[in-house]
Amino acid sequence: MRYFPAFMDLQGQTVLISGGGELAVRKARLLLPSGARIVAYHASEDGPLARELSDRLILRTEPISDTAFRENIRLVVAATGDEAEDERVAKLGRAHGVPVNAVDMPHLCDVVIPSIVERGDLVIGISTGGATPVLGRRLREKLEAMLPARLGEVIAFAKERRGRVAEALEPQKRRAFWERFFSGAASDAVLSRDETRAEALFSEELRGETPGHVHIVGAGPGDPELLTLKALRVCQEADVILHDALVSDEVLALCRRDAERIYVGKKRANHALPQPEIGALMVELAQAGKRVVRLKGGDPFIFGRGGEELEVLEAAGVEASVIPGITAATGCAARAELPLTHRGLSQSVTFVTAEAGGGGAPDIDWKALASVGGTIAVYMGVRRAGDVAADLMRGGLDASTPAAVIANGTLPTERIIRADLATLGEAADQISAPGLLVIGDVAAKAKGEELLSLARQEIAA
Ligand SMILES: C[S@@+](CC[C@H](N)C(=O)[O-])C[C@H]1O[C@@H](n2cnc3c(N)ncnc32)[C@H](O)[C@@H]1O
Known part of the structure; x- marks a missing residue:
C-alpha cells in the first residue's frame, strides 16, 4: 500500500485546480460536495468548467503562479492535461508545501483522489494507487448498486439518536442494538421514507420489544x-x-x-x-x-x-x-426474445392461470379471452395445455395461432418449444418442469430450439 487512506476536512478550505477542460470538471465535481472553496486557474471563459460550474467556483484565466499561494491552500489539483504545465504546477505546489494531485500522473501525486461512493456521512474511497483506475471505477459501480440510495438518511437517523441509545442502554448492549437497527424494520422504514413509523419502531426496539x-x-x-x-x-x-x-x-x-x-x-x-x-x-x-x-x-x-x-x-x-x-411471464419472455406486446402484433397481455386453488380448472371465460386478440400468458398451464388450446380454439382463435412453452425459464435447464394452438398440448407433454404457455402472434418470435407446428403442415398439405 503506497497511498494511505485518510479523509481531509475541506469545508471552507481553498483548493486550487489548474485547468478548465473536462479533466478539471471531473475533479471539481468530486471536490464540490466537500464544501471546499475552489479556485480554478488556466480556465478559459468558454471552456467546459466555465460552462458547467462557473456559479460554484472562482474562475481565473491566468496560469497558477506564486501569487496564488498567498492565501492558505489545502490542495492543488493539476488537471490541464498538458504534461509540461501539470508538472510545473505540481512542482510549484510542492515548493509551497501544499499536497498535489496531478491527473493521470501518479509520479507527481502526493495525494490520489479516489473513486468515491457517497451516502451522506458514509464515504467510501477506492484507490488502485493510480495503477488501474478502470478497476476502481468498476468496484465503485458494484458498491453503488449494493448500497441503498437512502443509506445516508439511515445514518443521519441513527446519528440523531445516538444520545438516546447511550442513555437507555449499557455500553455492552449498544453494539447489538445498532446491529439490529441497521438490518431491522426501523432502518427499512427510513429507507422507505416513512420516518414516523421508523421512529415508532426505533422506540419499541430501544424499549427491548424487538419487533x-x-x-x-x-x-x-x-x-x-x-x-x-x-x-x-x-x-x-x-x-x-x-x-x-x-x-x-x-x-x-x-x-x-x-x-x-x-x-x-x-x-x-x-x-x-x-x-x-x-x-x-x-x-x-x-x-x-x-x-x-x-x-x-x-x-x-x-x-x-x-x-x-x-x-x-x-x-x-x-x-x-x-x-x-x-414474474415468470416477463422473465421467460425476455429469455425467449419474445416481446409480450409488439406494435402491430399485440396491444395487450393477459396473465391467466390454468389451475384453480384445488388443482381443478379455474373459472375463466376463454371465449372472451380469445376475442381480445392480444397475448395470453398462461401460468400453471403445462398439464392442461391441450384443454386450454381447445377452449381458446372453441372461443374463436385459429388452430395456427402461434404458441410457445417455456420451461424452467431463465435457469440453465431452460427449454423453449415453439408450437401453435393445434400442437400446444403435444409440446407441453414434453415438459415435466414448471412451464409457462405464451399464446398469440408474438409467440412466433420466440427463439425456440424446437418447433412443433402440425397445424401449419396440415394446412400446407
Ligand atoms: C404458483 S405459480 C407462481 C408464479 C410466480 N408467482 C410468478 O410471478 O412467476 C407457478 C407457475 O409459474 C410459472 N413459472 C414460475 N417460474 C417459472 C419458470 N422459471 N419458467 C417457466 N414458468 C415458470 C409456471 O407456470 C408455474 O406453474
Whole structure:
C-alpha cells in the first residue's frame, strides 16, 4: 500500500485546480460536495468548467503562479492535461508545501483522489494507487448498486439518536442494538421514507420489544441476477427464510448463510406445509422478534398467494412488506426474445392461470379471452395445455395461432418449444418442469430450439 487512506476536512478550505477542460470538471465535481472553496486557474471563459460550474467556483484565466499561494491552500489539483504545465504546477505546489494531485500522473501525486461512493456521512474511497483506475471505477459501480440510495438518511437517523441509545442502554448492549437497527424494520422504514413509523419502531426496539417483521419477497423466475437489489438486501439480513419449491438453489445461495431455512412447499400435490400453517409459522416467528423473509418464486402478487399471506400478517398485527419480483411471464419472455406486446402484433397481455386453488380448472371465460386478440400468458398451464388450446380454439382463435412453452425459464435447464394452438398440448407433454404457455402472434418470435407446428403442415398439405 503506497497511498494511505485518510479523509481531509475541506469545508471552507481553498483548493486550487489548474485547468478548465473536462479533466478539471471531473475533479471539481468530486471536490464540490466537500464544501471546499475552489479556485480554478488556466480556465478559459468558454471552456467546459466555465460552462458547467462557473456559479460554484472562482474562475481565473491566468496560469497558477506564486501569487496564488498567498492565501492558505489545502490542495492543488493539476488537471490541464498538458504534461509540461501539470508538472510545473505540481512542482510549484510542492515548493509551497501544499499536497498535489496531478491527473493521470501518479509520479507527481502526493495525494490520489479516489473513486468515491457517497451516502451522506458514509464515504467510501477506492484507490488502485493510480495503477488501474478502470478497476476502481468498476468496484465503485458494484458498491453503488449494493448500497441503498437512502443509506445516508439511515445514518443521519441513527446519528440523531445516538444520545438516546447511550442513555437507555449499557455500553455492552449498544453494539447489538445498532446491529439490529441497521438490518431491522426501523432502518427499512427510513429507507422507505416513512420516518414516523421508523421512529415508532426505533422506540419499541430501544424499549427491548424487538419487533420482528416479515418481508414477502419475489425471488424472480430463477436466474439469481434477476433478483432486485432490495430483495437481495433483505435476504442477506434475514434470520429465517421460508421458501417455496420455485425458488432456485442459485437464489438461495445468495441468502444469509446462517439464516434458518425452512422449505414450506409447494410442488403440485406436494405441499410441505399447508397454507394456513405457513401463515401461522410466519406470525409465530415474527412475534418472536425474527426478521423473516418469505421467499416466493416470481412475483408474490402474481399467482403467488402473496395477498393472502399479507392479510394473515396484517390481521395478526405483524409488520410486513412486499418486495416485488420478476414474474415468470416477463422473465421467460425476455429469455425467449419474445416481446409480450409488439406494435402491430399485440396491444395487450393477459396473465391467466390454468389451475384453480384445488388443482381443478379455474373459472375463466376463454371465449372472451380469445376475442381480445392480444397475448395470453398462461401460468400453471403445462398439464392442461391441450384443454386450454381447445377452449381458446372453441372461443374463436385459429388452430395456427402461434404458441410457445417455456420451461424452467431463465435457469440453465431452460427449454423453449415453439408450437401453435393445434400442437400446444403435444409440446407441453414434453415438459415435466414448471412451464409457462405464451399464446398469440408474438409467440412466433420466440427463439425456440424446437418447433412443433402440425397445424401449419396440415394446412400446407
Ligand atoms: C404458483 S405459480 C407462481 C408464479 C410466480 N408467482 C410468478 O410471478 O412467476 C407457478 C407457475 O409459474 C410459472 N413459472 C414460475 N417460474 C417459472 C419458470 N422459471 N419458467 C417457466 N414458468 C415458470 C409456471 O407456470 C408455474 O406453474
